[in-house]
Amino acid sequence: MVDWRDEGALLSVRRHGETSAIIEVFTREHGRHAGIVRGGTSRKIAPILQPGAQLDVAWRARLEDHLGTFTVEPVKSRAAAVMADRLTLAGLNAATALLAYALPEREAHPQLYARSIALLDMIGNNEAWPLAYLRWEVALLDEMGFGLDLSICAVTGTSDDLAFVSPRTGRAVSAEAAGDWAGRLLPLPPALMGAGQGDMGEIAQGLRTTGHFLTTQLAHSLGDRPLPEARARFVDLVGRAA
Amino acid sequence: MADAPKDIETLIEMMAKLPGLGPRSARRAVLHLIKKRGLLLMPLADAMHAVATTARECLRCGNVGTADLCDICTSEKRATGEICVVEDVADLWAMERAAVFKGRYHVLGGTLSALDAIGPEDLRIPQLVTRVADEGITEVILALNATIDGQTTAHYIAEQLGDRVRVTSLAQGVPIGGELDYLDDGTISAALRARKAF
Numbered sequence: 001m002v003d004w005r006d007e008g009a010l011l012s013v014r015r016h017g018e019t020s021a022i023i024e025v026f027t028r029e030h031g032r033h034a035g036i037v038r039g040g041t042s043r044k045i046a047p048i049l050q051p052g053a054q055l056d057v058a059w060r061a062r063l064e065d066h067l068g069t070f071t072v073e074p075v076k077s078r079a080a081a082v083m084a085d086r087l088t089l090a091g092l093n094a095a096t097a098l099l100a101y102a103l104p105e106r107e108a109h110p111q112l113y114a115r116s117i118a119l120l121d122m123i124g125n126n127e128a129w130p131l132a133y134l135r136w137e138v139a140l141l142d143e144m145g146f147g148l149d150l151s152i153c154a155v156t157g158t159s160d161d162l163a164f165v166s167p168r169t170g171r172a173v174s175a176e177a178a179g180d181w182a183g184r185l186l187p188l189p190p191a192l193m194g195a196g197q198g199d200m201g202e203i204a205q206g207l208r209t210t211g212h213f214l215t216t217q218l219a220h221s222l223g224d225r226p227l228p229e230a231r232a233r234f235v236d237l238v239g240r241a242a
Numbered sequence: 243m244a245d246a247p248k249d250i251e252t253l254i255e256m257m258a259k260l261p262g263l264g265p266r267s268a269r270r271a272v273l274h275l276i277k278k279r280g281l282l283l284m285p286l287a288d289a290m291h292a293v294a295t296t297a298r299e300c301l302r303c304g305n306v307g308t309a310d311l312c313d314i315c316t317s318e319k320r321a322t323g324e325i326c327v328v329e330d331v332a333d334l335w336a337m338e339r340a341a342v343f344k345g346r347y348h349v350l351g352g353t354l355s356a357l358d359a360i361g362p363e364d365l366r367i368p369q370l371v372t373r374v375a376d377e378g379i380t381e382v383i384l385a386l387n388a389t390i391d392g393q394t395t396a397h398y399i400a401e402q403l404g405d406r407v408r409v410t411s412l413a414q415g416v417p418i419g420g421e422l423d424y425l426d427d428g429t430i431s432a433a434l435r436a437r438k439a440f
Contacts, residue, residue, distance in 0.1 A: 012357045018261055047426055051390050079390055080428030083414075084435075086397035093394055097356045230356040233398075 002068075003060040006030050007075060008113075009120055010053045011100040015041055023049060023070060024100055025057055028113050032103040035059050035070035048072060050079035051096045052120055081124045087241065088126055090234040091133050095119060097228035098137075102144055102218055112143040130238055131191055131198040137210040138192065146170065146217040148209075150193050153177050164188050165209050167216070186212055200242040207235045250276070302373070304349030304366055306331050320346050323380040327370065327399065329353055329387060337385060345383075348373065353391040354398060367399060374407050384411040388432075 008027030016022045021040025026032050035057075039045055048055070054076035061068030082089045099116060103109065119136045122129055141147055148170045152159045155177035163175035164185035178185055191198025192206040214227055246254065250272060257268035275283040299305070300312035307313060314320050324345030328334050334347050350365045362368075374382060382403060386392040400409045415433030416425065425433075 014357065047429070074426065077426055077428035079388075080414075080432045082390075083388065083393040083432075086401070089390070089394055089397060093356060093390065100357070228356045229359070229361060 001060065001062060002064050003058065004030065005056070005058045007054065007056050008033075009096070009099075009117060010049060010051055010055055011096045012051060013040070013049045021046075021049060022067070023072075025055060025070070026099050026103065026113060026116060027057065027108075028110065029108055030059070031107040031109055032099065032105055033059065034105070035061075035068045037070050037072055045072070048074045048077070050077065052078040052082070052092045052123070054078070054117070054120070078120055078123050085126055087234075087237050088123055088129055090230070090237050091129055092120070092123065093230035094228070094234035095133065095136065097230040098140065098214075101225070101228050102140060102222070109143055112139060115139045130200065130203045133234075134191060134198070134203050134206045134210065135194060137207070137214070141210060141213055141218065144218055144221075146213055146221075148172075148192075148213065150188065162188055162193070165192075167212055170213055170217075200238060204235070204239045204242040207238060211235060303347050304331070304351060304369075305334055305347060314346055320344065321377075322346075323378060324383060325370070325373065325377075325379050325381075326383045326385050328385050329392065329395075333385065333387075343383075346377075350386075350395065353386065353389075353395040355391050362398060362402075365395070367402060370399065371402055374403060379407055381408045381410060384409065386411070388412075388414050 006027040006029050008025040011024040011026055011032065014022045016036055019039055019041055021037045022034060023037055023040065024032060024034045037045065037049065040049055049072070053074060056073040056075050058071045059068050078092070082092050095116065115136055119132050122132050138148060148165060150162065150165070150172045152172065153162060153174040154166060154169060154171035156174055158174055161174045161176060162172040164173040164178050164182060165171070165188045166173055167184070167186050172188055173185055175182070186209040187205040188209065189198065189202035189205045190196045191202040192209060196202075198206070211227075211231070214231075219225060219227055254265070254268045254272050257263055257271055258265045260268070263271065275286065296308040297306060298308070298310070300307050300315055301310050302315045303312060305312040305314060322345040324343075325348050326337060326343050326345060327348045327350060328337065329350055329352065331349055334349055337343050337347070348366065348370050350367065352360055352365055354360055354362065354365070370382075373379065382399075384396040384399060386396045396411055403409055413436055415429065415436055416422070422430065
């Protein structure tokens with residue numbers, strides 16, 4: 001028998017048979033991990049199994065490569081805090097869907113875990129949430145091996161006046177160096193570099209840039225599977241709020 | 243399963259596919275039906291045949307009925323200008339059991355779900371928007387589950403309807419007979435936010 005205990009955020013729930021559920025949890029030490037929750041559709045457990053919930057999970061299986069079963073204890077419910085605000089709800093859906101989409105199974109990503117939990121814990125702070133989400137997407141790209149280099153201009157080496165990102169290399173380009181090529185480059189708002197508070201317009205621009213790399217790099221590495229629709233809905237809402 | 247005649251085995255196999263039944267309980271149920279042939283089996287067979295030939299989805303609201311339009315949609319008394327939006331027919335029946343809502347319904351047939359790739363076009367949301375415009379609706383009540391998927395769907399519908407109509411949703415909080423000690427913290431915080439003068 002193989003077993004372990006860990007803590008993590010619930011990414012997805014799928015009904016399994018009449019009474020059970022298959023859940024995916026992003027855990028601190030075991031990464032994205034799936035398992036069956038017996039009685040997971042019951043009135044007692046179903047309210048706990050809402051995406052974004054922080055759970056204490058114990059996983060048990062006969063062999064390591066089996067799906068295994070989870071027993072879950074709620075640590076923190078986040079659903080109630082997001083339900084009233086459509087932008088935060090869309091952001092939570094986008095973050096959990098992207099994690100379920102991008103993370104390899106059973107591979108620990110402690111830094112991204114910490115960033116993700118910090119993001120989820122900001123739920124309720126509706127003003128700061130969209131900017132935190134943008135920076136989290138940058139961290140996700142970085143963790144998946146497609147980090148953006150926004151420190152200096154790829155052409156001139158200067159760190160001043162950085163205004164664009166090369167869609168091919170993910171490196172920053174200054175406004176001066178961009179010249180006539182500016183129309184072909186991606187926007188680099190200050191919010192994407194971690195500067196300033198970032199208004200919705202900047203965040204929408206930043207999401208356009210991260211979206212490009214999520215599509216061309218991350219999705220490509222995953223067999224060109226389309227990005228989760230939940231992200232498109234969130235980006236659409238941010239764009240309309242801008 | 244080779245100890246019963248083929249027809250009975252087929253019946254057992256079909257019954258075993260029903261929710262709550264497995265092969266053993268289906269076998270018990272079929273044996274019971276055969277023993278009570280006149281009292282249960284024949285009336286059940288007649289009722290199932292009747293439902294199989296007449297049951298259909300209401301073209302307007304998605305409820306299950308025996309005609310193109312269900313009884314609720316054809317009743318003039320239910321034309322109150324209110325539509326209650328529910329996820330599936332079981333929810334509609336639950337609302338009807340409460341016998342409080344006097345308007346009409348709209349059954350979505352599910353909720354938006356990124357995981358299961360269910361988008362707005364897979365639900366009956368466009369039909370709802372059309373109904374609101376065509377039937378002179380003044381209020382749309384979103385009676386969707388208090389889950390992430392349910393509320394994501396509710397926000398999407400509210401967005402689609404815009405300012406054309408009053409959009410409301412069911413309250414969230416302590417259930418009748420509920421004890422605070424057994425409630426999750428999310429429900430308690432929702433209930434506290436929605437507190438009312440006493």
